Amino acid sequence: MAKRDDGARNRIGLMRQTYPSWFLLPACAILAIFFFLPTILNFVYAFTNWSAFSQTISFNGFDNFVDLFRNGTLVRDLRTTLIFAICVAFFQNSFGLILAVFLEEDTLPNRIARVLFFVPVLMSALAVGYVWQAILQSGGALDQVLSAIAGYTIDIAWLGSTTWSIVIVSAIQGWKWAGLAMIIYLAGLKTIDQDVLEAAAIDGANSWQVFWKIKFPLLAPAMTFNVATSLLGSMNGFDTVQATTAGGPGGSTEIFNLFVWRTFGQGLYSQSTTMSLVLFIVVMLMAVPVIWYLRRREAKIL
C-alpha cells in the first residue's frame, strides 16, 4: 500500500517535472488580472452609486437594478438583445449552410464564389453597418432597385420600423459573418464519409433526402460551433447595430452593449456596470443549456 502511494506520488512528481506548472503562469496571470478581476469588480460596482458626478462611491444595494427595471430599460434591452442574438444565429447559420451546400463541389466558379463571400467577413462590422445603412435608407439604393423593378416609386425607410429594424439589423450581421459559417460547414461536409453518400444514392435517395437525412445530422459538430458562437457572441454585439441604427428608432434596437456605451459616455458608470453585469449573468445562464443541448444532439447522432 505504502509502495503504491509512493508510485503515485512519483508519477505526479514526474508529471510536474515534465509539464511544469509555470507554463500556465503567463496565461493565468493575464486572465486573472484582465478578465476575472474586472468581472469580480463588476459584481461589486453594480451595487454602488459610482458616477462621474459624485466624488465618493458608496453601496446602494439593488437600487441600480430596481431603477433599470422600473423605467423599463432592463426588460426592453433584454428582449431586444435576445431577439437580436436569436435572429443572428438563425440568419448566419442559414445563409452559411445554404452557401456551403451550394458551393460544396470543388469547381473553379465555386472556389471564386467562396472567396467573394469571405470578403465581408474580413471587413470591419462598423464599415459593413454604414454601407447597409446607406442601402436601406428611405429612397436609398434598395428602394431605387425595387422602384426600377416595380415601375413605380417605392419609398420605404427599412430601418425606420420599431418592430422590424432589429430583425433587419440581425440579417445584416448574418450577412457579414455568413462566409465564416460557410467555411466551417464546408469543413464539416468534407468529413462526411463518401461511402455513406454512395450507399444512399444506390438505395435511390434523392439529393433532398440525402441532405436532410445524412448531411444535415452529420454536420452536428460544425453546427455546435456555429450556433454557439453566433448566438452567444451576438449577445455581446455592438458594431453592426451602432453603425446601422445606433439604437433607434426610439430605442427599439438598443441591445445591452449599446446601453453600456451610452450610459458610460454620460458618466453614469454604475448604470453602465449594472447592465454589463446583467449581460454577463444572462449569457452565463444561456450558455449552460445551449451548449448542453448542442453537445447532447451531437452525441445522439455521432
Added chain:
Amino acid sequence: MTMATYGATAKQDATRFRAKTAGWRKVVHVIVLVVLVVVSLGLPFYLLFITAAKNQSEALQLSLSLPTEWHFWDNVKTVITQGEMIPAFFGSLIVTVPSVLLSLIFGSMASWILARRATKPMAVVYSLCISGLILPPAVVTVMMLLKMIGMSGTVIGMICVYVGIYLSTVIFFVTGFIRTIPISLEESARLDGAKPLRIFFTIVFPLLGPTMAAATILLVLYIWNDVFYALFILSGNVDTLPLNLYNVASAGLHLNNWHLIFAYIIVMSIPLLAVFAVAQKRIISGITGGAVK
C-alpha cells in the same frame, strides 16, 4: 453479337444523356451562382465604390447611377490625409500584432500543460481558462482597473485586455489539438535529456501549425476590426482604423459626407484584403482544419 452491340450503344446513350444533364446542371448552377453573387454582394459593393468616387452633393443622393465626374482618388487622398489614416493604421498594427502573438504563445504554453496533465484540478483550470470563449468581458470595470494602474489609454493596456479576452479562444483550439498529438515524440526527447522549455518549443510548437493558423485568423479578424473595447480603453489617446471610422462617421458629419465615409471604408479594408489575397488558400484550409475537429 447484336445483343452486345445493343448493350454497348445503350450504355453510350446513357452516359451521353448523363453527361448532357450534368452539363445542363452545371450551366444552371453557374447562372444561379452569378445571380446570387450579384444580388447579395454586387449591390453593396457597387454602391460602396461608386459613392466613394462621387463628389459631396452627388454622393448625398446615394443613387446607383455612375458618378458624372470621377473623384475616387481625390476622395482617397482626402481621407488618408484629413482622416489621419496613417497614424490610425500604425495604431491598429501596434495593438493587433503583439496581442495576437502574445495570445498565441501564452495560450499554447498553457494548453500544453492543460492537455497533458489530466488531473481534476487541471480540468477546473481548463474550464476557467476557456470560459472567456463565451462569457462577455466586463468592459467598464476593466477600464477602471486600467485607470487605477495607470494603463488606461495606453497601447500596453489595450494589448493586455485583448490578450485577456482572446486567450480563451487559443487555449480552446490548441488544447483540443494537442490531445490528438501522440505523446511518444515528447517522451523520446525527454529521455534524451531535453528540458521542458526545449521540448515545447522544438517539438510541440512546430506541430501546432494548422490549429495556430485558425486561431491567428480569428484573432486578427476580431482584434483588427474591434471598435467596442477600443472605444472604452483607447478613445481619444490612440487611434485605430475602426475607432477613427467611428469618430469620423459619428461626428455628425456623416449624413452629408457619404463619399468620404465610403472612401475611408475602402482604404481601411485594404490591409486585411491584401493579406487574404496572398494567403487565401492557407487561410481557408487553416480555418477548416483547425476549427472543426
